[in-house]
Amino acid sequence: DAGVIQSPRHEVTEMGQEVTLRCKPISGHNSLFWYRQTMMRGLELLIYFNNNVPIDDSGMPEDRFSAKMPNASFSTLKIQPSEPRDSAVYFCASSLGAVAYYNEQFFGPGTRLTVL
Amino acid sequence: GESVGLHLPTLSVQEGDNSIINCAYSNSASDYFIWYKQESGKGPQFIIDIRSNMDKRQGQRVTVLLNKTVKHLSLQIAATQPGDSAVYFCAEGGDNYGQNFVFGPGTRLSVLP
Numbered sequence: 228d229a230g231v232i233q234s235p236r237h238e239v240t241e242m243g244q245e246v247t248l249r250c251k252p253i254s255g256h257n258s259l260f261w262y263r264q265t266m267m268r269g270l271e272l273l274i275y276f277n278n279n280v281p282i283d284d285s286g287m288p289e290d291r292f293s294a295k296m297p298n299a300s301f302s303t304l305k306i307q308p309s310e311p312r313d314s315a316v317y318f319c320a321s322s323l324g325a326v327a328y329y330n331e332q333f334f335g336p337g338t339r340l341t342v343l
Numbered sequence: 344g345e346s347v348g349l350h351l352p353t354l355s356v357q358e359g360d361n362s363i364i365n366c367a368y369s370n371s372a373s374d375y376f377i378w379y380k381q382e383s384g385k386g387p388q389f390i391i392d393i394r395s396n397m398d399k400r401q402g403q404r405v406t407v408l409l410n411k412t413v414k415h416l417s418l419q420i421a422a423t424q425p426g427d428s429a430v431y432f433c434a435e436g437g438d439n440y441g442q443n444f445v446f447g448p449g450t451r452l453s454v455l456p
Binding site for chain 2: 231258260269270271272275282283285286318320322325326327328331332333334335336337
């Protein structure tokens with residue numbers, strides 16, 4: 228299995244531009260997670276989906292962030308407009324099922340976003 | 344590749360020695376805990392987990408201890424190897440699905456030859 232696939236691996240953009248991060252979960256996995264990792268705040272859960280439905284988006288920082296999962300094999304995290312403080316590594320993870328006790332999360336390699 | 348912050352607490356151990364990494368968690372209602380390993384340029388990787396109804400769980404070369412009284416979690420790695428060099432995070436969870444985890448700041452483990 229290829230694991231969780233994220234693209235792009237690196238993104239450099241200018242403040243005010245729209246940024247779209249992409250994720251392909253492991254085939255057959257029903258839960259998908261978006262995380263952000265920074266030096267100051269560590270690893271934070273932004274949003275997660277079960278069966279393509281957003282379950283908890285309380286970690287999404289503000290309205291500039293949005294996430295979609297149009298089908299079981301694809302998800303996007305969009306930032307519009309981007310700001311320098313959005314610079315971070317964004318990870319996508321997937322798990323087979325909904326209950327954490329029995330379903331390990333598998334992380335992708337991450338996308339390093341730099342907003343100038 | 345992607346990497347964690349550069350100013351984490353660091354634990355240096357000699358190859359072959361045992362390592363103990365500690366974590367204090369914040370929510371006394373948390374009922375599920377995970378240790379993750381993150382190597383440079385990679386995403387976090389599950390190591391071992393424990394539920395709040397247990398105080399110890401063992402895996403291959405790793406043991407997790409949970410002390411709910413003082414809200415403390417530790418990860419013990421036996422016979423530490425160079426491949427164990429990484430950043431280690433604890434995570435606590437416990438909502439209805441248990442998937443909304445709060446991660447600790449991490450500890451960098453450096454294995455000396």
